[in-house]
Amino acid sequence: MSSRDRVRAAWIGDVAYRPEGWEWSKFDQDTELLVDATAFRSWPVPPARGSLRWVIFLLTTDWLGAGPDPVLAARSAAAVGLTHSLAALWAGIGTTVNAIAVPRRSDLVTSADVAHALRYFADPLNGYVTGQVLNICGGQTLVAALTA
Amino acid sequence: MRVAAVTGAGRGIGFAIARMLVRQGTAVVVNDVDGRAAHDAARRLTNTVVVVGDVATEAGARAVVEAAVSEFGGLDVLVANAGFGMMGVEVGDVTAEDWSRVIEGNLTSQFYCVRFAVPVMRRRGGGRIVGISSRAWLGQAGGTPYAAAKGGVVSLMRSLALELAPYGITANSVVPGSIATPALEAMGVGARDALLRAHPMGRFGDPDDVARAVCFLAHPAARRITGQTLYVTGGRNLLLSPGRP
Numbered sequence: 001m002s003s004r005d006r007v008r009a010a011w012i013g014d015v016a017y018r019p020e021g022w023e024w025s026k027f028d029q030d031t032e033l034l035v036d037a038t039a040f041r042s043w044p045v046p047p048a049r050g051s052l053r054w055v056i057f058l059l060t061t062d063w064l065g066a067g068p069d070p071v072l073a074a075r076s077a078a079a080v081g082l083t084h085s086l087a088a089l090w091a092g093i094g095t096t097v098n099a100i101a102v103p104r105r106s107d108l109v110t111s112a113d114v115a116h117a118l119r120y121f122a123d124p125l126n127g128y129v130t131g132q133v134l135n136i137c138g139g140q141t142l143v144a145a146l147t148a
Numbered sequence: 149m150r151v152a153a154v155t156g157a158g159r160g161i162g163f164a165i166a167r168m169l170v171r172q173g174t175a176v177v178v179n180d181v182d183g184r185a186a187h188d189a190a191r192r193l194t195n196t197v198v199v200v201g202d203v204a205t206e207a208g209a210r211a212v213v214e215a216a217v218s219e220f221g222g223l224d225v226l227v228a229n230a231g232f233g234m235m236g237v238e239v240g241d242v243t244a245e246d247w248s249r250v251i252e253g254n255l256t257s258q259f260y261c262v263r264f265a266v267p268v269m270r271r272r273g274g275g276r277i278v279g280i281s282s283r284a285w286l287g288q289a290g291g292t293p294y295a296a297a298k299g300g301v302v303s304l305m306r307s308l309a310l311e312l313a314p315y316g317i318t319a320n321s322v323v324p325g326s327i328a329t330p331a332l333e334a335m336g337v338g339a340r341d342a343l344l345r346a347h348p349m350g351r352f353g354d355p356d357d358v359a360r361a362v363c364f365l366a367h368p369a370a371r372r373i374t375g376q377t378l379y380v381t382g383g384r385n386l387l388l389s390p391g392r393p
Contacts, residue, residue, distance in 0.1 A: 084386050091348030091383040109372050116369035120360075128349070128357040131386045132379055139309045142375040148302065 049093040056121050057083055057099040058114070061137050064144040069104075076101070080133055087131030096121070096130040101137070108138045151220040152366065153177040153212050155203045155261060156230030158185025160329040161280065164355030165227055165362050170195055172363060175220045179203060179212045179230070203230050204252045209260035213268060222272045225366045226265040228258035228301075229280040233331070235291045247293045254297035258304060262319075266312065274316030276366040279305045280358070281321045283381050302377055309375030318374035320365045325381030328352040349382035 062069060063076035079099060087097040098121045102109050113136055120126060135141050152169045156162040158180030166176045166189065175195045180186035183200040190196045197219040201208035216223040231254040234246065258279050269275030284291050285298040301321055308319035326332060326343055332352060335343070344350065361380050365373060379385045 087383050088348055088386040092350055112369065113372045116364075116367065117373070120364040123360070126357070126360055128353045128382050129361065129378070129380055130349075130383045134373065134376055134378070136372050138372045139313045139374045142306055142310055147375070148306075148377060 052090075052095045053124065054122055055086065055095065055097045056118060057097075059099055059101050060104045061101045061135055061141050062104060063101060063133075064141055064146050066144060072104070083133060084131050091130055094127070096127060098130060099133045101133060101135045103137050103140065106137070108140070109136050149220070150174045150224045150368075151177075151216050151222055152225035152227060153179065153216050153223060153261070153265070154227040154229055155179045155212060155257070156181075158182050158189050160331070161324060161327060161355045161358045162227075162229040163189050164359040165229060166196070167193060168356065168359040168363050169225070169227075169366070174225065177212055177216045177219070179208075181208075181230070202257075203228075203261055204257040206260050209257065210264050212261060213264040217268060223265055223268045223275065224272065225276045225278070226261055226269075227278045227280070227362055227366070228261050230257055231280065231297075233282075233284075233291070234294045235288070237290060239292045242293055250293035251297050251300070254294065255300040255304070258301055262304070262308060266317065269317050270315050274371075275318075276370070277305065277308060277312075277317065277319040278362050278365050279319070279321050280362075281305075281323045281377070283323055283325045283379070283385055285323065286385060305377075306375045313374060316371070318365070318370065320374060321377045322358060322361045322365065323377055323379045323381065323385070324353065324358045325379070325384045326352045327355055327358060327380075329355060346387070347382050347384050348387070351382065353380055353382055 057079045059076040059079040060072060062073040063080050065073050065077070083097050083099040090097060100114060100117050102114060117134055117136060135147055141147055152174045154162055154166045154169065154176055157166040157178040166178055169176050170193045176193070177199055178186055178190045178196045179199045179201065181202045186198045186200050190198045197215050199212050199215045201211050203209045203212060213223060234250050237246070262277060265277065279301045281301040282298040284295045285302055288295040305319040305321045312319060326347065344352065358380050361378050364370060365378065
């Protein structure tokens with residue numbers, strides 16, 4: 001990806017939420033996508049058609065509500081609500097909104113695992129998947145009802 | 149070389165999945181109950197072997213897995229796609245025969261394929277199972293047997309995910325919405341327009357949208373993604389009332 005493409009990637013799609021312990025710099029190398037969490041604050045709402053191709057929230061599986069930290073659970077669940085709502089609102093203007101949920105602390109899931117999903121959600125060809133919350137947890141959260 | 153088996157690969161979504169896997173360098177067992185469709189599909193692809201048969205029978209499912217082993221040396225990816233819809237029948241008019249036929253064709257077929265595939269994948273040290281469900285699993289008026297079968301697919305994959313995680317085998321569901329296949333094209337214009345209005349994106353999906361989802365989950369890098377339900381619906385599953393964006 002050229003430097004110009006990287007700038008464009010930052011303009012057309014940015015990641016808005018970063019849980020503690022997950023640094024975006026880890027993903028830059030794997031995904032070749034420039035991500036800039038600060039750009040979230042400068043989004044036009046709603047974005048102009050074609051100006052924002054994708055939004056990807058990264059949150060923790062605490063959104064399922066069983067984690068020991070209620071505040072983090074609430075923040076993560078709020079990101080899920082945003083994912084569903086913005087996906088429905090912006091489906092008609094060419095913006096997809098998806099979320100990746102990871103365990104807060106885990107040796108099981110690595111940045112490479114997350115990068116694979118980032119590449120998928122950020123694929124320009126992949127415009128028909130929106131509002132998805134993908135739990136990358138090796139199946140650890142499957143017994144929680146909300147994961148269906 | 150990675151080896152995949154795709155059931156119902158003669159046309160539509162199944163063919164798109166087989167084609168994308170082949171383009172990614174995967175050898176593919178092309179299965180369909182329609183022999184002409186299966187052979188036509190295989191002629192348009194490279195590195196495939198055709199197995200004509202009904203995977204809603206144990207013999208048909210076994211033949212698919214055996215072909216992967218005998219022709220390509222094993223099986224890494226199973227895409228259980230074969231199935232058929234049944235819509236527009238109120239529950240009181242669904243016969244016991246209808247019920248059994250729809251459950252066998254859409255759910256039991258996936259179980260048979262999984263049952264034969266898992267031992268082969270375990271010997272290989274891992275694998276990927278993708279079951280094709282349907283948005284109908286969320287509930288479908290006039291489609292109770294089909295919805296129940298496709299809900300069964302989601303539950304089957306989630307159970308497999310829990311059971312097979314220790315063996316490096318993942319299992320996930322892909323949930324297509326309204327995909328532009330010949331079956332959808334065959335609808336009347338009025339019905340198609342009404343359906344289209346229920347889609348937030350204002351368009352139907354493409355078979356390649358489903359194929360990309362399958363290839364994402366079937367990829368070696370998707371090792372920690374299991375038991376998930378991936379919706380390829382253009383956001384239709386997000387709506388809070390049926391038929392209204």
